[in-house]
Amino acid sequence: MESFRKVIKGWLGKVLLVLFLTPLALVGIEGYFSGGSKDAVKSVNGTDISQKELENVTKSFKDQYLAYVNGDETLLNLDFINNKAMDTLISRQLLLQQAEKLGISLSDQQLIQMIHQQPSFQENGVFSDEMFAKYLASIGMTNRQFLDNLRQDHALKMLSTTFTDNPLVSKVDIQQIANLQTEQRSIQLASIHLDEYKKAVKVTDAEIAAYFEKHKAQFKQPTSADVDFVVLSPANLPAVNTAPSEAELQQAYNDYAEKLKKDAQPIVKHILITAGDRTDAEAKALAVSVADKIKAGLSFDKAAAQFSEDPASKAQGGKLAVYSKGAYGDAFDQTVATAKVGQVSTPVKTKFGYHLIEVEGAVANVPAFETQKARLAEELLVAKKANAFADTVNTLNDQVVSSDALDVISQDVKGVSVQTVKGLTLASRHPVLSENATKSKIFNDDVKNGDRNVSSSIQLSNGDVVWLKVRDYHQAGEQSLNAVKPLVKAKLIEQKAYDAAKAKIQTVLNEFKTKPAAAVVKTGLSFENAGTFTRADGLLKRDLQRAAFSVAAPKAGFWSVTTASMPNELVVVAVTNVNKNVSAIPAEQVAELQKLYQQLRGQQEFDDYTRYLKAHAKIK
Structure with a gap:
């Protein structure tokens, strides 16, 4: 059954790989569709697709295709990638709109519960605010952006899996595919070399010109x-073997220490009060009230634990695991940049609500000179x-x-x-x-x-x-007749020699159709047993395999015969026996094949649904 495993991992698997190669598969919460400018490049039923979104998705496609061409950008079809990115964004927007119409959505509470259950955000089996905050910083998202993207991602998955997980697949279809791939064909081959036939072939200039005109596309040069x-x-x-001097080492260490101090990040804490069920005025008033409590002696850490509505930082006394510029907007960043160490800001308004911000001084951990000498000496020599x-x-x-x-x-x-x-x-x-x-x-x-x-x-x-x-x-372009005349002539000679050789044995080929193989007078043909093959084993040359599996199964005692053209030879391919009664396929392999076929059918149905939505959408 090894050949059956190959087909499951081979041709059908490759088909599915092509279908699912689309980066993100219309979903994904890694920031591809978040934020960015609103300079619209396309409108889908009144909803804009921004230039930033297009750039992000185009880059994701480009990076993925670059991996398949070993990073060689010159081999990429950039027009195709750009069009594919736009098509992906349009499809995604249409599906999101459809999911909203159908009421496919999760609440914030349900999403938070999902996040807390993710092992990647847990430490010793318990959800870690710090790990989650670091993750948000690594993808450049705020807590609200992440929740919104996760909600959309889940809606798309729910809609898409309705198709991909529930296609109707006939057991007859599965059995037919299994039979085709496990069918064994016994093959005999006879070869006729074309050298002698080529000697008698005459090719005129008119024939060369006619062939060239008809097949110009074959002679394009890159x-x-x-x-x-x-x-x-x-x-x-x-x-170069000059060892660095002590002065050079000391200077390198000083530069290293200075860089550590310069790169040290301040510790930023905040208390977030959101509008939520409040009015803007109520949210601001609550933020002012919390600020007054801190002035009256309540510590910032306790105030954050009691009042902050940022679940990622409140348990850490409001401390952001990683402070990234732009995460909360310009007003937030300007306050951090101008804040005095240990001083709590007045309420700062952003699109997330009102923040009280406290900044602690940056501390650089600078190792001792002696511990760095060997490394610095090596770096200086390099x-x-x-x-x-x-x-x-x-x-x-x-x-x-x-x-x-x-x-x-x-x-x-x-x-x-x-x-x-x-x-x-x-x-x-x-x-x-x-x-x-x-x-x-x-x-x-x-x-x-x-x-x-x-x-x-x-x-x-x-x-x-x-x-x-x-x-x-x-x-690049079509070559002139003069430039390719020898090549055209060689092709014509090869074809004419093949036709002549086939004409000579045509009587024998015809006899195979009406007589048992034993009764056919195989004049000029010497058959050799090539072995037994399946479609999936890949042991035959492609042209021979295509020929062997293109003919009908022979009746008992007969051979199904055809020919294949190979370089400088005509090969007669005879299928002498077809064994369809292969031993039963293990149930787990049938189940795997059924799963692959269901994915293929489901993806086709999902693509049809997406095309239907596009056909009825207003896309400008």
Whole structure:
């Protein structure tokens, strides 16, 4: 049953991967849809989609697709990504609107209960306000933004799972899929080489021209370039072994200590009074009342525990686990920036309510000099080597650019030489020229318009540096008949030789349709047993597999025969037996297949529903 496991993890799994590849799958609470400017780029039934939202989702798509092309941005179809991002946002907005119409929503209390039950926010099995606050800071959200996004996320999941978790799937369908993938076909192959047939083939110029006109798309050439380049590595330079002096170490330590002090963050506490069921005036009055209690002697920590309505910080005396600028707005940030240590602010209004803010001084933990000497010495030596390499690169850069020649580098530095690559394309895999930094210098409008100057130094991902010069640039597009005439001629000769070989054995092929295999006079054919295969094992070459599984199962004693074209040969593919009575598939594998098929059907139905909503929406 290993082949069956392969199909579950293989073709059907790949189909589902493509379907579910959409980042966020229309949901996700990691800040993609929160905040941002309201400069609308699209309106969906009167609800705006902002430029910020579009930029966030586009970036998420781009990052995901970059992972599939090893970070090579030149291979991305940016128009497709932009359109996909917009389509995702439109679909999401329509589904949110539909969820609201259907009353699919959770209350704040239900959401808070869900949050408290999340293990990632718990410490020793108990919800941790500090862990939750750190998480909010890491994604740049306030408590209210998180709850609102979580509510939307849950509504979308509820709506989508209505389709994806409940599709109707026939047991007959599942059994048919299982039968197709576990079916075993015994195959015999006979090969006819085309060399002798090619000798008799004649191809005229008129035939070449006619074939070229009909199949021009086959002869398009990608953009390519012929490139000279020189790579310089730190290993090409003499070693730098100068140990740092005591004075250098002391200066490095002083800089390190100063940075720690500069980067130390103040401790920010706040007490939040929300409007909620109150009017704005009532909320402000309560905030003033709490401030008066603090002035009268009530500690800020106790006041926060008693009055603050920020569940993430009130148990910590109002202390924010991490203070991030922008989380509560400009007014909040300005108060923190101007506050005196230990002084409680007057009520500060933000979109969340009224805040009383107290700031404690930042304290930097600076380790002793002796504990840092070894690390600083190593860092200084690395920096000296990097500086020496950078100085050499700068000197060579001036020489290369002024002379517009690469060989000045090989003349000055031993062990390096000018190398050449011809026909480099965007899809080429080259250890140096396929990096994003080098591709952007080779395939750009300046080079396209005739710039053939040597580039300045280009930093590579491994720390090396390269200079390059485009010798020739070949535009993408259809090639002329003269340029591809030999290739067209070769294709025609191959096809004519194949047709001639097939015509010669056509009588034999016809006999297989009407006679048992044993009665067929296999003139000129020598069959060999290739083995027994399933669709999922992938052991046959693709063209042979496609041919073998395209014919009907033979009757007893007969062979089902077809042909396949391979380079310089015609292969006769004979299916001698089909075994559909494979041993029973284990119940757990049938269940896994059914689950995958249900996901596929459910996703298709959900996509249809989304398309229906779009068809009836006002999208501007």
